[in-house]
Every structure is written in structure tokens, then in C-alpha cells.
Amino acid sequence: MDERRAQLFALARATKGFMPDAEGEALYAAALDAGRSVAHATLVEVGAWCGKSTLYLAAAAEATGSVVLSVDHHHGSEEQQEGWEHFDPELVDPRDGRLNTLPTWQRTIGGAGLEGSVVGLVGESTTVASRVRPGLALCFIDGGHGAVPAWADYRAWTPLVAEGGLLCIHDVFEDPSEGGRPPYELYCEAIATGYDEVSRTGSLRVLRRRSAGGAGD
Ligand code: SAH
Numbered sequence: 001m002d003e004r005r006a007q008l009f010a011l012a013r014a015t016k017g018f019m020p021d022a023e024g025e026a027l028y029a030a031a032l033d034a035g036r037s038v039a040h041a042t043l044v045e046v047g048a049w050c051g052k053s054t055l056y057l058a059a060a061a062e063a064t065g066s067v068v069l070s071v072d073h074h075h076g077s078e079e080q081q082e083g084w085e086h087f088d089p090e091l092v093d094p095r096d097g098r099l100n101t102l103p104t105w106q107r108t109i110g111g112a113g114l115e116g117s118v119v120g121l122v123g124e125s126t127t128v129a130s131r132v133r134p135g136l137a138l139c140f141i142d143g144g145h146g147a148v149p150a151w152a153d154y155r156a157w158t159p160l161v162a163e164g165g166l167l168c169i170h171d172v173f174e175d176p177s178e179g180g181r182p183p184y185e186l187y188c189e190a191i192a193t194g195y196d197e198v199s200r201t202g203s204l205r206v207l208r209r210r211s212a213g214g215a216g217d
């Protein structure tokens, strides 16, 4: 068990992406908590890229018998396109010149032997959300970071989080000199409207949805 976890963490560290080790491990811990909270838990990832954060979530899913729905159109966010900060020419499909992280993501998940614990959903995040049932044990939001996509994700996905379920938001920076505002604004909105903070690691915030009945769970 510990050996398998160590193996998957090592794979995650070697995978391209935007998830520092400590934050990935905190995400894993949150997913383990969510996976244990209910039988057959469903965990959602919004923003997969090459599968780095997916591996942390899937390691916990495998350990708890839950399933990760990993959502991404796999064509990259604005800041990952050519000419922008996080552009990676190795991820461009030579046939059409578009960024395509799906083959890499598939190799990541397949290579880790995690195809039984992860389902890739390739498409626009809000369209996928509109077809997913509520009751998510965990939702990790790490898709487009501009104001429009980030708020669209928040509005589409947070109603699907179960009471007592976890909402994880990445790239939350209190200090504007460290990063963009939208993820921080989403975090503030969640705190103001029914979520309690469970943990913070780097820019990852783990929040728990309060029960409608009132205090705690
Ligand atoms: N979690 C990843 C990083 C995600 S980067 C890691 O740990 O490395 C953000 C991802 O969100 C990109 O892969 C991009 O394609 C995806 N994305 C951005 N906007 C999206 C949208 N509207 N619908 C689906 N995916 C989107």
C-alpha cells in the first residue's frame, strides 16, 4: 500500500504539470478523506493537463475504491497557448497545430495502471458539469484561471458538491503579486457562502461544504 503510494507519488513528480509535490500530497490526503467518507465516492478534477494532479487524486481513489472523473478539453488554457508563459511546444499536435495534452494524459494514467480508478471526460468543463449528478465527495478546481472560466467552473461545479464534501481550489494567492485573482476570489466566495477551510498547503485550499442544517457536520 505504502509502496504503491510511493510509486504513484514518484510518477506524479516525474509528470509534466503545475502541482508542487507538497500540494499534490495535500490533494491526495483530501481525496483519501473524501474517498473514505462514503462508499463508491465520486471525485472530480477540473483541469488535468498531462495528468500530474490526476495521479494524486487517482492514488487515493484506488486506495478507497472511488472513481475520479477527470475533466479537460485538453487544448490548454489561455496562459498555455503559444506566446504565453506556460506554452510547451512538445504538446502541440503537428497535424493541426493545436495544443493536445490528451495523448500524454492517457499515457500517464495507463502507465500508472490507474485506468480502473479514473475516467477521462474530454470536453468543455461547464458542458460536462451540466450532465454530472450531484453528490460529489470532492471537486478539485484547476481549469482556466481567467475570471470568466474560473467563475464559470465555480458556478457549474460547486452545486454538485455533497454536503460534507470537499472543494479544493488551486492557485489561491492572497497576495496579488504572487498570482492572478480569480482563484482567490472563488475561495473567498466559498468561505462566505457555506464552506469551512480544512487545510492550506502552498496555493491549495481544501474546504468542506457545510450541511444545510447549520454548524459543522
Ligand atoms: N491540474 C493540472 C494543471 C491544469 S492546467 C496539473 O496538476 O498539472 C489547466 C487545464 O485546464 C488545462 O489542461 C486546460 O486544457 C484545462 N481547461 C481550461 N479551461 C477549460 C474549460 N473551459 N473546459 C475544460 N478544460 C479546460
Ligand code: MG
Binding pocket: 018, 142, 170, 171
Ligand atoms: Mg493549478
